[in-house]
Amino acid sequence: MIPAKFEYFAPSTLKDALSLLSEHGSSAKILAGGQSLIPAMRFRLAQPEILIDINRIEGLEYIREDNGHLAIGALTREAALDKSELVRQKYPLLADTCRVIADPLVRNMATLGGNLAHSDPANDHPATVLSYGAKIVAVGPNGERTIEIDDFFTGLFENSLAPNEILKEIQIPTPPSGSGGAYLKLERKVGDYAVVAVAVQLTMDGDVCKTARIGLTNVAAVPMRAKAAEALLIGKVLDEATIGEAGKAAAAECDPSGDLRGPVEYKRDMVRVIVKRAIHKAMQRARGEI
């Protein structure tokens, strides 16, 4: 399978990439890791006339904590996130996620920025960044702006980046003490999209849940939070009954499609089960038990 013809640019600065993007507008696509875009081009689901490869731009691959958040450069590879001690120690929800995306070979190329800019509801990172309440830093011809993650995903493969903007950085708030998170993915095999996957990020005060955010993967046309389930947890003692109710609420509020990974009824029930398990794991981590 051979992609359609395109013109290729590999600018060495962000400024040059932005002028190319401004010049060519929506006929251009940004190439980051390419692990979603290149397969889409080979199937001719995507046929950009212009490809702007940002891999030659220095300074877009970094993982560092500053000003109360974890700042991740858009070109940071999944493998680099997986190997980061900082991520493993303090951001276990993110660490869980970057270990189950595609496979280790794909993760050597795939980037966090590309994953989010692609805005595929079947991708794993959207649920995770929704649960963290992350921020997206976009850069355009008039400078930078910050987008709250709740305002970022707007449709199937759609987001609030303007056609002349590039996703530059992802900011994940450093969780306060007593926090824990987990990402659990039900998949048929390594490399497949999730049947269902769930991201949970909690802050506990003893047995009482202070804050809770839950993101769901591949069970709606747009990456979504299970807000009804979150509301059932906040301010409550997280006993088995409460966690069970949250699972049921998430199953009711998601909107999966039946496909080769299973019918709607099965996916909803798996949301119920995986939400419960992810809450348990996040809670154990919040208490320092695991």
Added chain:
Amino acid sequence: MTTVTLTINGNQVSREVEPRLLLVHYIREELNLTGTHIGCDTTSCGACTILVDGKAIKSCTMFAVQAAGRNLETIEGVAKDSLHPLQEGFWEKHGLQCGYCTPGMIMTAKAFLAENPDPTEDEIRWAISGNLCRCTGYTNIVESIRYAAQKLRQPEEKVAS
């Protein structure tokens, strides 16, 4: 057309290609290095795995232009004067049946053992989870990689069979 100059198995090569040419086609059709295989054509199977600047990647999911100036290694560059311990391991431990996945398995394992010279069985299985063997010969592939790991750590000692 764009000129793509790169280093592959220690040799510098240069070809005029279209930007849409995939790296695996550059390697197989422009350079005639057909040890790198095309299996699934959908970024799933890992038969096309090569090393780019030491990292194992799927060469069907990268354009040749992206590899300009990079240092590549394919299965043809693995044996030096004699077989590489990985190749020896696949021979000794019957790590291949039809052999189609073998070049990709070996390239993945080579990058993996460079980072993790003394892996557990689980770690090896994790490392090759992006490479499919349609013969399902995974048990012997894992054994072959264990053999190579031991041999690379202790080149002078005979590896226990």
